[in-house]
Every structure is written in C-alpha cells, then in structure tokens.
Amino acid sequence: MKCIFALFLTVILTSGLFAGGERSTDNPAVQCTVTVSQPRFRAGTTGRVFISLKPKEGIHVNLNPPIQIRLDSTGLFAFVGTPGIPKIDSQFNASKPVVLPFELSKNARLGSHSVRGTIAYFYCSDIEGWCSRFKQPIEIKITVAR
Secondary structure, eight states: OHHHHHHHHHHHHHHTGGGTTOOOOSBTTEEEEEEESSSOBOTTOEEEEEEEEEEOTTEEEEOSSOOEEEEOOOSSEEEOSOOBOOEETTEEOTTSOEEEEEEEOTTOOSEEEEEEEEEEEEEEETTTOOEEEEEEEEEEEEEEOO
C-alpha cells in the first residue's frame, strides 16, 4: 500500500497537478518567438517562418547536436529548401532567427490557421559548463486570404 501511495504522489508531483494543474512549456533560460514573413498569404504562394531563440546572459544554444524542428502534419504548407540556421563556430547566433522557407498549399482554405510543433535544441551554461536538451512547443499562425 505504501508503494502505491508513493507512486501516486510521484505521478502527481511530476505531472504538475499538485501546483494547480499548470506546467510551463517555456524554457526560462531561452526565450522563443515564432513569426511569419507577412500577415496574409494567398494559396500557393511562398513565405518564411522565423524562429528566434534568445538565451539569457551566460547561456548559449549549441548546434551540435543540431536543432530539430518538427511540425504536426496539416497539409497547410510544406517547407522548401534548407532552413537558415545562423551560427558562429559551433554555436547558434542568437542575434538572428532561424529562417524556414515554405510553400502554402494551393488548396489552402481561406481564414486563420494554426500549425503546432516543437523545436528541440541544446542550451548550455557558459559559466557552470552544463548542457541540457529542451523541447519547446511552437505554433505557427497563418492567415490565407484572396
């Protein structure tokens, strides 16, 4: 009985239910913002998604292992070409965003759309010498107009 209670308590504490049911999905050490190249697109046109990663002072984003971006498949758009990931040596250049060129589907419906996914990266402490992997949920909002 004690083992079951301990397991139950562990699940509650690690799931965030004990603290009001909310868990942060943001990295307190690296601010992430997602924008698109323009406010509206026509079906079949191209655009760019910009993902900015701004680490706090004393933190940097490593590029080895590389940054990984995964999106839920919605059929709304497809990435074309290669992502533009700015770098200085083996580190991410946080003064510039990651640039992802895309092509909007020719069959995209009019209106507002949202595509969710994750960006996974390693961030490191310059002073303490540790690195940690983080999976940041992202959302790309696109409006399709005539």
